[in-house]
Amino acid sequence: MASPATPSCYWITGLPAAGKTTLGRALVSELTKRQLQSFLLDGDELRRGLSADLGLSDKDRAENIRRAGEVARLMASARIRVVCAFVSPFAADRQRVRALFPHGAFAEIYLSTPLDVCAGRDPKGLYAKARRGEISALTGFDAPYEVPAAPEFEFDTSRTSVDDMLVRILGREA
Numbered sequence: 619m620a621s622p623a624t625p626s627c628y629w630i631t632g633l634p635a636a637g638k639t640t641l642g643r644a645l646v647s648e649l650t651k652r653q654l655q656s657f658l659l660d661g662d663e664l665r666r667g668l669s670a671d672l673g674l675s676d677k678d679r680a681e682n683i684r685r686a687g688e689v690a691r692l693m694a695s696a697r698i699r700v701v702c703a704f705v706s707p708f709a710a711d712r713q714r715v716r717a718l719f720p721h722g723a724f725a726e727i728y729l730s731t732p733l734d735v736c737a738g739r740d741p742k743g744l745y746a747k748a749r750r751g752e753i754s755a756l757t758g759f760d761a762p763y764e765v766p767a768a769p770e771f772e773f774d775t776s777r778t779s780v781d782d783m784l785v786r787i788l789g790r791e792a
């Protein structure tokens with residue numbers, strides 16, 4: 619793993635359209651600039667392959683996050699910093715992933731972008747579909763999101779730029 623003094627896993631959690639993928643890509647790009655090997659594990663991508671058999675029930679979400687955590691742990695053991703972008707709505711699932719890493723090696727980044735902002739962005743039209751009753755179990759709309767109790771970082775992306783988040787998150791990186 620990377621030195622326990624700096625995170626080897628950055629875990630980005632928040633509602634759909636909170637800005638997880640955007641921040642994740644920017645983090646990987648900045649780590650690359652700093653010549654640190656890194657990889658973005660994104661919920662959308664995992665669900666196209668490794669988790670293609672899973673749906674959006676609470677049980678399937680738990681299994682999805684378990685798989686993501688195990689992949690992140692393997693990558694970290696190869697000294698690759700892993701940036702994970704998952705809705706990951708349940709505190710217990712996130713805690714299980716945290717427990718896979720040494721103290722200080724896991725940084726939870728909670729994007730607290732308000733629901734109305736996420737629903738206004740709605741790049742995939744999910745909130746509109748949920749309002750029309752075409753889909754159900756949309757996190758934040760008719761499925762729960764458990765707010766992290768003690769994340770290492772918390773940002774509302776309607777008030778914080780990507781650059782400002784990067785400075786706050788990577789300030790400690792050499």
Ligand SMILES: Nc1ncnc2c1ncn2[C@@H]1O[C@H](COP(=O)(O)OS(=O)(=O)O)[C@@H](OP(=O)(O)O)[C@H]1O
Nearest residue numbers: 633634635661679682704705706707754755756757
């Ligand atoms: N009902 C419902 N609830 C939440 N999300 C939904 C849903 N239906 C589809 N999607 C899309 O799937 C992406 C969430 O996948 P995740 O693997 O991150 O979800 S989870 O962590 O297992 O809960 C999520 O991606 P992001 O928008 O990037 O968050 C959505 O685009």
Ligand SMILES: Nc1ncnc2c1ncn2[C@@H]1O[C@H](COP(=O)(O)OP(=O)(O)O)[C@@H](O)[C@H]1O
Nearest residue numbers: 634635636637638639640739741775778779780
């Ligand atoms: N910091 C930000 N400021 C303004 N808009 C943002 C910010 N981060 C993301 N967005 C916009 O919000 C939308 C959803 O972002 P995305 O990263 O795909 O979210 P998520 O991965 O959480 O679903 C996109 O249209 C993106 O351009």
